[in-house]
Amino acid sequence: MSELSQPETADESSREVYDHVQRAFHWSMAVIIIVAVVLGFWASFQLPGTSLRRTLLEVHKSFGMIALLLIVPRIAYRLLVPGPTEMAHSTVVTRAAARGVHLFLYLLMIIMPISGYLFSGAGGYPLSFFGLFSWPRIVPLDEILSKLGQTIHDWGAWAVYGMLLTHVAAVVVHEVFTPQSSLERMVPCWKLRRSPPH
Numbered sequence: 001m002s003e004l005s006q007p008e009t010a011d012e013s014s015r016e017v018y019d020h021v022q023r024a025f026h027w028s029m030a031v032i033i034i035v036a037v038v039l040g041f042w043a044s045f046q047l048p049g050t051s052l053r054r055t056l057l058e059v060h061k062s063f064g065m066i067a068l069l070l071i072v073p074r075i076a077y078r079l080l081v082p083g084p085t086e087m088a089h090s091t092v093v094t095r096a097a098a099r100g101v102h103l104f105l106y107l108l109m110i111i112m113p114i115s116g117y118l119f120s121g122a123g124g125y126p127l128s129f130f131g132l133f134s135w136p137r138i139v140p141l142d143e144i145l146s147k148l149g150q151t152i153h154d155w156g157a158w159a160v161y162g163m164l165l166t167h168v169a170a171v172v173v174h175e176v177f178t179p180q181s182s183l184e185r186m187v188p189c190w191k192l193r194r195s196p197p198h
Ligand code: HEM
Pocket: 033, 036, 037, 040, 041, 043, 044, 057, 060, 061, 063, 064, 065, 067, 068, 109, 112, 113, 114, 115, 116, 117, 119, 120, 127, 150, 153, 154, 157, 160
């Protein structure tokens, strides 16, 4: 029998997979953030004032603001409901590294949309949500505040690229080189492919 085949509701305190809500938050936000990052990266190669850059940034900001709204309930839920138990085959060092990368990703999911909002809000730039409405501008128009938001957002972008590459590389390394998959903790049906019941 697969070591993960226990029902995830059998004993909530010793689950070996993320629960439905944690998985829904992870994958919906992963898609939203990856789309936002690709559009932000693409926009950074366009000349200011071009209509392509404007459109890319409008969609980028719209996805970024959805991420900002979702991160609040996601973190609240994560604090209330613990994640799965540590992976059995991992060493103290890999566990600490995984925890560090995950914490850093959570930090970036807070810093990036807030700094982006500060940059656009305080700079008087558009805050349109897919052209449907505009988000309220709750920060004063202030060039220094806007510049601060821009600097944090631009440096944060490098951290996002690095952390996402590290995160996905770690998942692949677990898949290929270790006996236990980390993907099946976030996609439980993945285990059926890797370790069929016997
Ligand atoms: C999870 C949320 C977000 C992520 C991961 C993210 C990431 C990025 C990335 C990777 C870039 C390209 C960086 C570069 O210029 O080299 C970028 C650019 C940008 N983002 Fe975001 N962003 C997010 C949310 C937002 C929000 C909510 C806003 C505004 C409401 C925003 C406004 C901007 C603007 C204006 C740029 C162009 C920056 C420039 O030209 O200096 N972003 N973002």
